[in-house]
Amino acid sequence: MAPVTTLYTALIGLLYITLAYIVVRARDRHSVSLGLGSQDELLQPVRAHGNLVEYAPIFLLLLLLAELGSAPAWLLYSAGGLFVAGRVLHAVGLLGKAGASFGRYWGTVLTWLMILVLSLYLLVRTFWAA
Numbered sequence: 001m002a003p004v005t006t007l008y009t010a011l012i013g014l015l016y017i018t019l020a021y022i023v024v025r026a027r028d029r030h031s032v033s034l035g036l037g038s039q040d041e042l043l044q045p046v047r048a049h050g051n052l053v054e055y056a057p058i059f060l061l062l063l064l065l066a067e068l069g070s071a072p073a074w075l076l077y078s079a080g081g082l083f084v085a086g087r088v089l090h091a092v093g094l095l096g097k098a099g100a101s102f103g104r105y106w107g108t109v110l111t112w113l114m115i116l117v118l119s120l121y122l123l124v125r126t127f128w129a130a
Contacts, residue, residue, distance in 0.1 A: 004073070005064040008080035012056050012087070019049040019091055044098060048091045055111050059083050062118035069125055079114045086110025 023045045032042060063083075067076055086107045093103020 002064055002067045004067050004076040004080060005060060008063060008084060009060055011080075011084050012052070012060065015084070015087060015091070016049070016052055016056070019045070019052055022095065023049050044094055048094045051090060051094070052087055055087070055115070059111070059115055059118070062115065062122065065122055066118050066125075069122070071121060071125075075117075075121065079118055082110050083114040086114065 023042075026042050026045045030042060063076065063080060066079075086109070088107070089103040090107025090111065091103075093101035093105070093107055096103065
């Protein structure tokens with residue numbers, strides 16, 4: 001088992017369920033059974049959930065490959081913690097108000113940066129080992 005990836009997959013799973021619940025509550029409140037209906041108020045919760053769904057799989061795959069490749073623990077835990085923090089910041093920022101916000105900006109920066117860091121780490125390791 002890959003304990004670091006397991007930890008961050010579990011945390012992202014909890015965030016996923018939380019955001020899904022927020023979407024379901026919003027749809028119920030507006031009597032919308034699918035998508036956005038004609039309710040613009042549903043766009044933010046749907047996108048907060050969807051955005052996590054778009055970024056989490058590639059991050060978790062990169063984290064798993066780095067962990068299986070014996071990446072240093074500090075790198076794995078830092079990348080995992082900052083990714084989760086970024087996704088929480090992004091969701092809170094997006095759910096709080098439409099448009100630009102501190103949470104959306106820094107959440108996106110942390111997300112992209114952690115994907116970039118792990119991608120570069122894996123590339124370097126791949127060519128270094130060759």
